[in-house]
Amino acid sequence: MKNALILAGLLVFTSLAVFGQGYLEQPADALVIPIGVAGTVYEDMELGVRGGTITIANIEDPKGWNNHTAHETSTTWFTGRMHRGLVNLDHISGALVPDLAKSWEISEDSLVITFHLREGLMWSDGEPITADDVVFTYNDVILNEDVDTNARDGQLLPDDTYPVCEKVDTYTVTFTMSVIFRPALNSLSFNIMPKHALAQYVHKLNPEVPAGTFNETWTLDTPLDELVGNGPWIVSDYQPNVSVTMTRNPYYYAYDPAGTQLPYYDTIISAIVTNQDVSMLKFRNGETDVYGLRAEDIAILNSEAPAKGFSILITSDPGYGTTWFLINQDVGLAEGTDAEKRELYRNVKFREAMAHCIDKDTMINNVLNGLGGPQWSPVSVPSPFYAGRDYYGGPITENNAIIFEYDPAKAAGILDDLGVVDADGDGWRDLPSGAPLNLSIETNDNTTRSASCLILTDDWQSIGLNVTFQIVDFNTLVNNLFGSAGDLIYLGLTGGDEPNGGSNVYRSCGSLHAYRYSACDDPDDIDARVDELLALGANTFDLDAAFDYYTEYQQLLAAQLGYVYTVVQSFQYAYYDYVGNAFKASPTSTPGGNNGLLTELCFDKRLL
């Protein structure tokens, strides 16, 4: 404990020496987070004090320190805390809020967004943050073809052009779009990089370096004092396979209502612990302060919690992402075989019968230990556009849900009507022509998915469908997904707040429209309408109008049963009681998520 304090003190001292002294007084334009202010989503949080170190565990090493060339969350966990963008998602509610930009306006024709930056702010090395940095990041990094970044695709407008970014003055930037595109506001939350530190590595601005140099900038072997950011933390130490230490950025511009500069903690130590069981042991041993637990850990931790002084937060809030199985409606198309089976799979009544056999309650109780919820929509539950709400951002009522209840008898009835009956008396249903019907479902060796598949297989077999279950290697599964080679595939996808983020999945010609790639040349009515709705939803800044479009969109897809959704895990979390404000952790703001509730708004209660 004493040694930890000495180390923390040493790091703060070094950071001051390297980074600078920080603001002499709170900047006029500082971002004030309304901690403890009544009437806001932060009202039940406590004001904290500065100091101390929080230790957490991460599963993987970062792969670099460059936010925009990173392709893994193991890296962006750290780089996302070193940088901030014009806008951000609120720590608690997930709504879009001002961050580096203090305000913005949308023009009359909805094509131009003007951002006003906060004035007088500095990078972690004391250099001023201006519109030049925004323009540099957008034009010379993200849109630069030489740079290997995922961020570029996220900026694409529906007509395959990009917004045009221009500097108006030192603190004003505009983005001009060729079509009205509401999701652009979301994608303009990209992290801003320091021009004065990085321009020298971009060939476009500095012809002396070869093209692509930026891709090899700020790699793991870069001296850490070269890293510059505008986020709450800067990486100050890295021990490969062991730990990453981040120290408070003395020029971070968020404050609490009492005038204390955030974040409260002086340092975060992130221990790299690859094995989840060891991670739990370290939490129980008091080495880490928080732990993102699995359903199977609850029984053990519950019994120890009172004695050891930690609490377990169990919610029924599902997280982001979807879990589903698909029925391959293009089965045998490329080979020219299985025509009758393909026709059956394309019959929505058959898919409905399959959907009536999903025992979501058993999956939640047995596979997720009761910690999960049923899923019916392609949009993640935490999203304000989720159709289980009655209006944008409203509470969840499920009034608009399209549900296929668990009813094997009904499923059997549907199959009988379709002529899918046991013609040869072998106990298994056959195709209407009498030919045998064999189905196979496959997934990778993920315990949750495998267990769910077993339950599904069992239920389908009980109504006479000859389904076999197979576990295949993950890469093989993905190949089957893209090659339309599987029969039934059980998998999941990540999700976010913005329904348009799933356009590649649900557009008729989307690259992830894996349940029927042929829809690109031959869309049915629902496919065509879904394409229209995606464009309509993105084409307006009126959130309520967009919400209505997306509700119809979700209902159509749920009825179409292309991807058939099953269950999703809910959020649970464990923390020691001396970590102040940790009780507000949620899917929007987990330590593993990008909002970093824990790392900005939490504090050490023992210092009070």
Place this chain on the structure above:
Amino acid sequence: MPHLALFFHKKAGMLTYIIRRTLYMLPLLLIVSLISFTLVKIMPGDFLTLARLDPQVTEETLQQQIERFGLDKPFLFQYWSWLKNILLHGDFGFSFVTKMPVYKTLFLGNKLQWTIFIALSTLILQYLFAIPIGIYSATHQYKPSDHIVTFFGFLGLSIPNFFFALVLLWILVVLFKVGNHGLSVGGVMDLKYYTMGWSWAKIVNIMWHMWPVWVVIGTSGMAGLIRLMRGNLLDTLSLPYVQTARAKGLTERVVVYKHAVRNAINPLVTILGLSLPNLVAGSIVTAIVLNLPTVGRSYFSALQRQDENVVMAGLLFFSLFLLLGNLLADFLLAWVDPRIRYD
């Protein structure tokens, strides 16, 4: 000066032997590299498989990446350009994941030093324990103590290493509650010592973190060594010259330690050379559980991401270790056993 002549003859013979063996390694490494490259390429998927699953990523971006990493070139072309870079420029390529040169990715920080330290220290301790226990076992053949020793040896051998590691950590944390005394588990030292200079406290801390490593990795190999020592010694003790020694009136201790053990130990010396690569490459899963910063960890995460250049370099590294281990084994045997000549 016949002895000196013999001495120099032997030394010269040893030198040519080493040179010859080293030269043999090169074609062997080449074949290993080709087989490894083939295996890596025929694995389903590639580095970009995960990227394909991201709904945001467009086809154009994927195609750009394919070209950037040269994944669309024919197989032999890719192998040949990889080989050419190594032979002509000593360049093992760069990692798709970290964008750093491969050797930096594999050996980042002090990984190489820790890998060698862990392997060597485990090896030495293994032998330090196995040989006396084997001798004891042989000299007390079939007594209860022999059976007990054998039992524990096989226990260490049969328990999977990663499971043993987890159980050991669990015992420390839950049963002995070491956290209450400020002791941490896993890794090679407490986090704070990495940035501090050397001190006695640091060395003691490293010992605290290393003993589970030595127990887990060491015991898995010890059973074999104990049985081997035991068997060899028993064989040696039944030879006629031992009977002669006893008849001459030498004490049992002198017979066993001065004469029998020295002859029985030869095969174990050979195995010493072979154990080294095993320890370097074989303890990856244990290293993951115990959080050890080793080269195997980088190799494993490269394998998971199909980071081809790193995987290839890692395989070559382990193969080199294996070949060096073999060379060391032969060399040690020849050094210890005067009957062996180098030609």
